[in-house]
Amino acid sequence: MTEDVASRAGGRRLVAGVAWNALGRGLPLLLALALTPVLVGQLGLERWGLFTLALALVGVFGMLDLGVGPALTRALSERIGSGRREGEGELVASALAALVGSSALFAGLAWVGIRPLVERLLNVPPGLVEEAVGAMRVLVAAAPLVVANAALWGVLAAHQRFRVANLVTIPVSVFYYLGPVLVLSVWNSLIGAMLALVGCRLANTVSYALLVRPLLPGLSWRSVRLAPVVPLLRFGGWMTFASAVTQALLYADRFLIGALLTLEAVAFYATPLDLVIRFWILPVAVAQALLPALASSFRLLPTETVALVRKATLLIAAIVLPAAVVLVALAKPGLRLWLGAEFAEGGAAVLRILGVGILFNCVAFAPGSLIEAVGRPDLTARFALAQALVFVPLSALLLLAIGIEGAAIAWSLRAAADCAGRAVLAASVYPAASSTLRALAAPVGAAGAGLAAASSMPSVGAALGVGMACLGLFAALGWRTLAADERAAFAAALRSPGTLLRR
Numbered sequence: 001m002t003e004d005v006a007s008r009a010g011g012r013r014l015v016a017g018v019a020w021n022a023l024g025r026g027l028p029l030l031l032a033l034a035l036t037p038v039l040v041g042q043l044g045l046e047r048w049g050l051f052t053l054a055l056a057l058v059g060v061f062g063m064l065d066l067g068v069g070p071a072l073t074r075a076l077s078e079r080i081g082s083g084r085r086e087g088e089g090e091l092v093a094s095a096l097a098a099l100v101g102s103s104a105l106f107a108g109l110a111w112v113g114i115r116p117l118v119e120r121l122l123n124v125p126p127g128l129v130e131e132a133v134g135a136m137r138v139l140v141a142a143a144p145l146v147v148a149n150a151a152l153w154g155v156l157a158a159h160q161r162f163r164v165a166n167l168v169t170i171p172v173s174v175f176y177y178l179g180p181v182l183v184l185s186v187w188n189s190l191i192g193a194m195l196a197l198v199g200c201r202l203a204n205t206v207s208y209a210l211l212v213r214p215l216l217p218g219l220s221w222r223s224v225r226l227a228p229v230v231p232l233l234r235f236g237g238w239m240t241f242a243s244a245v246t247q248a249l250l251y252a253d254r255f256l257i258g259a260l261l262t263l264e265a266v267a268f269y270a271t272p273l274d275l276v277i278r279f280w281i282l283p284v285a286v287a288q289a290l291l292p293a294l295a296s297s298f299r300l301l302p303t304e305t306v307a308l309v310r311k312a313t314l315l316i317a318a319i320v321l322p323a324a325v326v327l328v329a330l331a332k333p334g335l336r337l338w339l340g341a342e343f344a345e346g347g348a349a350v351l352r353i354l355g356v357g358i359l360f361n362c363v364a365f366a367p368g369s370l371i372e373a374v375g376r377p378d379l380t381a382r383f384a385l386a387q388a389l390v391f392v393p394l395s396a397l398l399l400l401a402i403g404i405e406g407a408a409i410a411w412s413l414r415a416a417a418d419c420a421g422r423a424v425l426a427a428s429v430y431p432a433a434s435s436t437l438r439a440l441a442a443p444v445g446a447a448g449a450g451l452a453a454a455s456s457m458p459s460v461g462a463a464l465g466v467g468m469a470c471l472g473l474f475a476a477l478g479w480r481t482l483a484a485d486e487r488a489a490f491a492a493a494l495r496s497p498g499t500l501l502r503r
Contacts, residue, residue: 017289024166325467357412
């Protein structure tokens with residue numbers, strides 16, 4: 001049993017899982033970046049603002065999985081690691097039935113609430129009201145598909161089937177971005193664009209179901225019972241609460257801007273925010289591969305568990321930091337090249353500020369995965385609520401005082417607080433990792449401070465210079481956190497690029 005747990009927690013599987021997850025999200029992202037200017041041109045600024053608000057609803061749907069997706073990953077991973085495989089099909093079937101039923105109820109209630117949201121809370125021009133209502137209602141109808149996909153992915157993640165899962169996800173995700181462009185070329189309507197998105201969600205559900213079926217021979221709707229779902233709902237309930245608050249924190253600022261300012265201001269803020277959130281490709285890829293490994297190993301193999309957390313944290317920071325330096329330094333010329341002079345003038349300052357916060361936002365995934373793996377999502381939920389009580393009012397105040405740059409400052413401050421708080425919580429629930437998490441504070445903190453300094457530089461050259469110094473400081477401090485055997489292995493790998501690639 002220990003050998004199987006060690007295999008599941010091994011670096012080879014983690015790296016393979018991260019690589020496939022990153023490909024599954026990264027390849028469609030490249031297409032999304034290329035197609036964003038096309039969509040902006042097809043829709044115009046006001047309808048593009050509505051499009052980003054509608055996509056925010058998809059993020060809100062994520063909380064409707066009741067935390068069952070990650071809960072399934074954790075529960076099934078523990079079963080697999082211990083050799084207790086009986087009842088898996090019954091557990092998954094019962095979880096899917098609960099999710100589809102609850103999300104369908106939400107979809108019905110949201111369908112009714114869309115009109116007052118559009119007519120009373122958002123500054124939507126009268127000529128766009130009906131189109132906005134219809135488009136958002138189409139997207140709301142897809143809520144059961146979103147939560148079913150989350151649960152099915154949780155099963156595939158528990159079995160560490162990242163390769164096949166991403167091989168079917170990539171083409172579906174490509175059409176998630178390409179579909180609206182194709183539809184808008186023949187039907188210039190937000191409703192048509194949303195129908196294309198719903199079709200992609202349906203294709204995703206079918207493909208995941210076909211992959212899950214062979215893994216769970218006992219999977220059948222006839223085996224649906226409430227009892228197996230109760231522990232998942234207990235664990236997932238806290239994750240749902242944390243997810244709901246996190247999603248509210250993530251999207252509240254753009255709704256505040258839509259209510260207090262204009263849809264044009266939403267576009268200037270939401271587009272840079274959506275760009276930096278694309279950085280989540282890496283931490284989500286790491287977290288998806290990390291959770292099943294940690295859930296299998298944290299009881300039996302504490303040394304390996306701590307090493308996984310350390311490597312995951314440094315891996316995320318080492319890849320995100322150079323990209324953030326480029327983003328901060330080239331914010332204005334990059335936006336001008338990508339979306340034109342108007343977006344460069346309106347959103348460059350926002351992008352520089354958010355470029356600092358995204359580093360902390362990404363690194364927080366590593367300690368967050370450890371907290372979930374040991375079964376304490378309630379701590380993350382309570383901490384998220386505390387953040388909401390502080391940072392939503394702060395965002396509103398800074399928005400009124402400074403404009404959309406103030407909202408960006410509040411977002412980045414919250415990201416830094418979230419990262420530090422999750423590290424403290426992870427150390428409290430898993431003391432074996434406390435010394436490692438304290439040591440990691442130095443390179444991550446120095447990287448954030450260097451990014452902040454680079455964002456305030458008056459020229460691109462000066463920002464890049466400060467950013468390069470920041471990278472060097474991070475590398476030096478990060479090297480000190482590695483164990484002796486990890487340093488030796490990494491040094492040997494650097495002397496042999498082929499070995500490095502294999503690792």
